[in-house]
Amino acid sequence: MELAPIVLFVYNRPEHTRRIVESLLKNILAAKSALYIYSDGPKNERDEQKVTTVGDYIKAVTGFSKIENFPQ
Secondary structure: OOOOOEEEEEOOOHHHHHHHHHHHHOOOOHHHOEEEEEEOOOOOHHHHHHHHHHHHHHHOOOOOOEEEEEOO
8 A cells, every 4th residue: 555645844943843853753654654844944034933943843753654845
C-alpha cells in the first residue's frame, strides 16, 4: 500500500510546529510516511528569531520515511 505524503506549512510558531510534529509521530504509520515541510522566510525583523527557531527545529525532525524541507 502506498501512503499519501504529509505536507506541513510552517512559519513563525515554534511551539505549534513542535506540537504538530509530535502529534504526527504518534501515528502508527509515521515511520512509513514521507513528510514535506514548507517554511517561509521572515517578512520582517520582528519574525526573524521565531522563523529561525522553527527552521532549526524542522531540520532536526526525524521519525518519518522521508523528510524534505523547502526551501532547503
